[in-house]
Amino acid sequence: MATKLVDTPSGGESQRESVDSVVIRFAGDSGDGMQLTGTQFTQSTALMGNDLATFPDFPAEIRAPVGTTYGVSAFQINFASYDIMTPGDAPDVLVAMNPAALKVHLRDVPKGGTIVLNTDAFTNRNIAKAGFEANPLEDGTLDNYVTVEIDIQKMTLASVAGIGVTNKEAVRCKNMWALGLMCWMYDRDRQPTVDWIEQRFGKRAPEIAKANIAALNAGHAYGETAELPSGIPAYIVPKADVQPGVYRAVTGTEAVAWGLVTGAHKAGIPLFFGSYPITPASALLHNLSNLKQYGVTTFQAEDEIAAVCSAIGASFAGSIGVTSSSGPGVALKTEGITLAFAAELPLVIVNSQRGGPSTGLPTKTEQSDLYQAVYGRNADSPLPVVASCTAGDCFFAAIEAVRLAVTYMTPVILLTDGYLANAAEPWEIPDVDDVADFKIDFAAGSEEFHPFLRDEKTLARNWAVPGTPGLMHRIGGIEKSYDTGHISYDPENHHRMTKVRAAKVDGIADDIPLQEVAAGPSTGKLAVIGWGSTFGAINQAVERSLAAGLDVAHIHIRHIWPLPRNLGELLAGYDRILVPEMNNGQLITVLRDRFLVPAEGLNQISGLPFKVSDLEAAIRERLESQP
Amino acid sequence: MNVQTPVEQLKPADYASDQEVRWCPGCGDYAIVKSVQRTMAELQLAPENSVFISGIGCAARFPYYMATYGFHTIHGRAPAIATGTKLANPELDIWVVMGDGDCLSIGGNHTLHALRRNVDIQMLLFNNEIYGLTKGQYSPTSRLGTRSPSTPQGSIDAPVNATVFALGAGARFVARSVDTNQKHLPVMLKRAHAHRGASFVEIIQNCIVYNDGAFSGWTDKAAAADSQIQVEHGKKLVFGKDGDKGLRLDPATLSLEVVTIGENGIGEDDILVHDETNRLLANLLGSMEHPEFPVAIGVLYCDPAETYDAAVHRQIGETLEKTPPTDLNTMLRRGRTWTVAPG
Numbered sequence: 013m014a015t016k017l018v019d020t021p022s023g024g025e026s027q028r029e030s031v032d033s034v035v036i037r038f039a040g041d042s043g044d045g046m047q048l049t050g051t052q053f054t055q056s057t058a059l060m061g062n063d064l065a066t067f068p069d070f071p072a073e074i075r076a077p078v079g080t081t082y083g084v085s086a087f088q089i090n091f092a093s094y095d096i097m098t099p100g101d102a103p104d105v106l107v108a109m110n111p112a113a114l115k116v117h118l119r120d121v122p123k124g125g126t127i128v129l130n131t132d133a134f135t136n137r138n139i140a141k142a143g144f145e146a147n148p149l150e151d152g153t154l155d156n157y158v159t160v161e162i163d164i165q166k167m168t169l170a171s172v173a174g175i176g177v178t179n180k181e182a183v184r185c186k187n188m189w190a191l192g193l194m195c196w197m198y199d200r201d202r203q204p205t206v207d208w209i210e211q212r213f214g215k216r217a218p219e220i221a222k223a224n225i226a227a228l229n230a231g232h233a234y235g236e237t238a239e240l241p242s243g244i245p246a247y248i249v250p251k252a253d254v255q256p257g258v259y260r261a262v263t264g265t266e267a268v269a270w271g272l273v274t275g276a277h278k279a280g281i282p283l284f285f286g287s288y289p290i291t292p293a294s295a296l297l298h299n300l301s302n303l304k305q306y307g308v309t310t311f312q313a314e315d316e317i318a319a320v321c322s323a324i325g326a327s328f329a330g331s332i333g334v335t336s337s338s339g340p341g342v343a344l345k346t347e348g349i350t351l352a353f354a355a356e357l358p359l360v361i362v363n364s365q366r367g368g369p370s371t372g373l374p375t376k377t378e379q380s381d382l383y384q385a386v387y388g389r390n391a392d393s394p395l396p397v398v399a400s401c402t403a404g405d406c407f408f409a410a411i412e413a414v415r416l417a418v419t420y421m422t423p424v425i426l427l428t429d430g431y432l433a434n435a436a437e438p439w440e441i442p443d444v445d446d447v448a449d450f451k452i453d454f455a456a457g458s459e460e461f462h463p464f465l466r467d468e469k470t471l472a473r474n475w476a477v478p479g480t481p482g483l484m485h486r487i488g489g490i491e492k493s494y495d496t497g498h499i500s501y502d503p504e505n506h507h508r509m510t511k512v513r514a515a516k517v518d519g520i521a522d523d524i525p526l527q528e529v530a531a532g533p534s535t536g537k538l539a540v541i542g543w544g545s546t547f548g549a550i551n552q553a554v555e556r557s558l559a560a561g562l563d564v565a566h567i568h569i570r571h572i573w574p575l576p577r578n579l580g581e582l583l584a585g586y587d588r589i590l591v592p593e594m595n596n597g598q599l600i601t602v603l604r605d606r607f608l609v610p611a612e613g614l615n616q617i618s619g620l621p622f623k624v625s626d627l628e629a630a631i632r633e634r635l636e637s638q639p
Numbered sequence: 640m641n642v643q644t645p646v647e648q649l650k651p652a653d654y655a656s657d658q659e660v661r662w663c664p665g666c667g668d669y670a671i672v673k674s675v676q677r678t679m680a681e682l683q684l685a686p687e688n689s690v691f692i693s694g695i696g697c698a699a700r701f702p703y704y705m706a707t708y709g710f711h712t713i714h715g716r717a718p719a720i721a722t723g724t725k726l727a728n729p730e731l732d733i734w735v736v737m738g739d740g741d742c743l744s745i746g747g748n749h750t751l752h753a754l755r756r757n758v759d760i761q762m763l764l765f766n767n768e769i770y771g772l773t774k775g776q777y778s779p780t781s782r783l784g785t786r787s788p789s790t791p792q793g794s795i796d797a798p799v800n801a802t803v804f805a806l807g808a809g810a811r812f813v814a815r816s817v818d819t820n821q822k823h824l825p826v827m828l829k830r831a832h833a834h835r836g837a838s839f840v841e842i843i844q845n846c847i848v849y850n851d852g853a854f855s856g857w858t859d860k861a862a863a864a865d866s867q868i869q870v871e872h873g874k875k876l877v878f879g880k881d882g883d884k885g886l887r888l889d890p891a892t893l894s895l896e897v898v899t900i901g902e903n904g905i906g907e908d909d910i911l912v913h914d915e916t917n918r919l920l921a922n923l924l925g926s927m928e929h930p931e932f933p934v935a936i937g938v939l940y941c942d943p944a945e946t947y948d949a950a951v952h953r954q955i956g957e958t959l960e961k962t963p964p965t966d967l968n969t970m971l972r973r974g975r976t977w978t979v980a981p982g
Contacts, residue, residue, distance in 0.1 A: 059977050061979065255979065256980055256981040258978050259977050260971075260974065270970065273970070277967060284726065284727050286723060304958040305958050306967070306970060307964075309726055311726060313722075314748055314749065317716060321716045321749075325719070325721060325723025325724035326726060326727035328710055328720070329728040329731065330727065348716065351713050355710070441971050441972060443968060444968050445968070477728075478690045478724070478731050479688055479728060482687070483687075486703050487710055488703075488712065489713060498658065
């Protein structure tokens with residue numbers, strides 16, 4: 013029987029202070045359930061009609077030793093009554109479940125910010141482990157903040173007493189207690205979380221479900237009845253004024269999965285997904301493994317190489333083969349990718365970029381695989397590269413990647429990153445029928461056939477699949493004759509084939525939209541050029557600068573290769589060009605190379621997304637200084 | 640019901656492509672391609688449903704000479720590519736052709752996993768114990784002490800035994816034959832083809848340029864009878880010109896020994912009977928090396944199980960039954976959604 017919460021009289025509207033936007037950060041041990049707490053808070057917030065953006069930030073270690081700073085896991089959510097695009101620069105409220113969480117995140121909380129502390133965890137041992145010299149609750153460290161000190165563990169244990177769970181299970185409910193308090197403070201509905209708890213534990217472990225719900229309710233009740241320190245009113249964040257429609261919360265990974273499925277349907281062929289687990293790309297394998305009823309076959313290969321090769325083998329058989337990984341894994345796939353390029357088979361490679369090189373920062377975000385995508389192969393082997401810019405955009409970018417792959421018989425690289433993969437945003441669910449079909453016509457018998465006969469317009473080769481009578485043929489990585497498709501070592505032929513393969517990819521520029529300006533004027537003093545997941549931060553910074561009367565524009569490039577035909581002309585219309593990237597300067601090299609523009613970089617390589625305020629400052633600085 | 644008979648029977652030559660064969664004159668691969676074409680004709684396999692997938696090396700040129708579908712891929716990766724092809728279209732009849740470097744060095748991992756998963760493909764290893772296309776370096780199957788351009792003082796790393804490797808990987812079908820044995824090889828190919836699951840066939844192949852005669856000690860006609868044992872399921876493990884030699888299990892050491900029937904009180908009943916479903920016996924037979932032992936050829940092991948491709952599609956079928964597909968708009972609306980009303 014589902015638990016329905018009885019409406020408790022919330023601290024009426026008049027007692028609640030209305031605010032336009034709030035940033036909350038939940039932080040605790042990686043075993044404390046902070047990601048879960050954040051996700052549930054996100055669901056409630058989405059259903060309340062606020063616009064939101066989230067930033068999950070977790071360690072690479074699954075269960076780092078308890079109480080250590082490197083084991084701290086955090087989840088930030090920014091929600092507002094207006095259109096927002098980033099998870100927020102700094103938290104208004106930090107919920108710190110232990111001293112280590114406080115140690116790691118305190119520096120981000122602005123003076124005057126609110127910090128909710130679980131005092132039970134502030135033992136001498138934990139305080140020392142976190143690297144504090146003295147108890148921060150007592151030594152004045154928190155003098156400039158509004159603190160709410162609660163023994164959350166004690167409260168949680170009291171709330172679940174009598175339910176029949178072990179002490180360990182009871183302690184685990186403390187994240188729900190904290191969530192309940194936050195739900196009270198920001199007037200969030202607890203029902204979605206209750207439903208989720210029952211779905212998750214209800215049948216399997218009814219006591220655990222009961223305990224979690226009890227803790228959630230107790231946290232909420234505490235907010236209502238306890239006397240919180242002054243300066244901590246209950247808030248209300250009015251609904252955002254958003255476009256009417258049906259919405260859901262979506263992460264980039266979910267959107268890529270749905271986009272790939274939709275792309276395959278638009279092409280009229282099955283989807284084959286071969287992948288090898290790697291952070292942060294594995295979630296795509298998990299998602300697609302649950303979509304088998306939509307013509308999806310998933311395969312967890314023995315390694316990255318087998319992952320890409322199985323996808324190539326599937327494309328050879330008439331599916332759209334897709335593989336995914338992060339930078340180091342894509343490096344291993346390179347030889348396979350060039351085989352698909354040489355054999356001219358469709359293939360989509362999804363790269364969820366992470367901090368590198370090598371193992372680098374597996375759970376942190378970065379944009380440092382642009383060179384790898386554009387240039388990172390042996391021989392003359394240009395590939396189309398598409399970069400998605402928001403979680404929701406991942407859906408359309410994935411469809412586009414499939415379209416280019418099957419229309420041009422080429423591998424296509426789809427760039428996302430750790431931030432896009434994990435972060436959630438509300439998404440107005442599109443109507444799939446609005447996306448045009450790009451149905452595949454496989455070659456059939458009787459016609460004049462050889463496998464490398466090309467379409468005059470797209471230069472794509474014939475695609476005949478095994479099983480088709482009369483069209484038996486052999487393909488491979490050895491150079492083939494332009495005229496017959498057979499093996500050829502002829503020098504002029506190799507020159508010609510290299511040129512035609514490059515022309516095919518270059519021609520895609522005629523089949524993609526011209527570059528638009530995302531914000532601001534189409535000529536002027538300064539253009540800020542971005543790509544990928546920095547869209548939200550750049551757009552907000554440029555919009556704010558425009559509102560302040562500055563002459564600045566935002567251009568966001570989705571088609572990294574080939575670049576839109578008008579981009580050079582567009583860039584020439586600005587006096588200065590600023591290229592913010594979460595890398596040491598990669599798109600900037602491509603732009604300088606293609607258009608000989610004096611672009612300047614703004615590089616942040618911290619594994620964290622840009623802050624809007626930093627970008628605003630950079631824009632102002634560029635406009636005030638001489639080039 | 641109409642039974643359709645093909646108007647024209649396909650002959651071995653109908654399985655040969657129009658491409659000029661470019662192996663060295665005298666290469667063992669000629670005999671193998673002939674054997675494969677003969678086998679396909681005998682089975683009347685549909686060329687349009689047959690796919691040959693290879694990696695890199697001399698053996699890997701094989702698909703170009705077959706009038707079927709073919710994919711000449713990259714070094715070592717043929718089993719991985721074939722796995723994708725088979726999963727995408729389980730109706731296809733897929734043959735993977737590999738050399739010893741391809742199969743057991745750079746592609747060892749893929750061989751291991753294709754066998755363990757039991758993907759329904761025929762995996763042919765052309766084992767000549769040398770690298771041919773790169774001009775004569777020793778390979779992972781080269782015997783200790785092999786002198787080659789990269790091992791002028793002789794190779795110092797122990798070779799891998801292909802059949803024992805395959806058995807260790809969990810293969811459900813392991814056979815061995817010899818390139819020039821045109822009576823035996825087609826039988827093995829037919830057995831491999833009939834087996835549902837990954838069928839691993841080691842074909843001993845002579846490289847006439849870089850490793851000529853490497854196997855002649857036991858493959859030459861004169862030597863064969865006394866140095867090979869053709870194993871057959873249910874039959875006694877006997878060999879020799881006079882058929883009086885046999886294999887006996889020493890129960891004390893769990894090892895095989897060669898005995899002569901009629902000597903030292905050995906009778907026919909002492910000789911082991913081949914049981915191709917016995918993995919332990921297959922390991923013992925596969926491990927036998929010339930000259931201490933006769934080299935075993937034939938089906939060493941065959942014990943079918945559900946194939947990987949069948950299991951993958953079984954799970955897809957179960958999913959379809961449990962949660963039938965919706966249109967994509969409904970897919971996007973699964974789970975929690977909310978509506979923002981106009982105004």
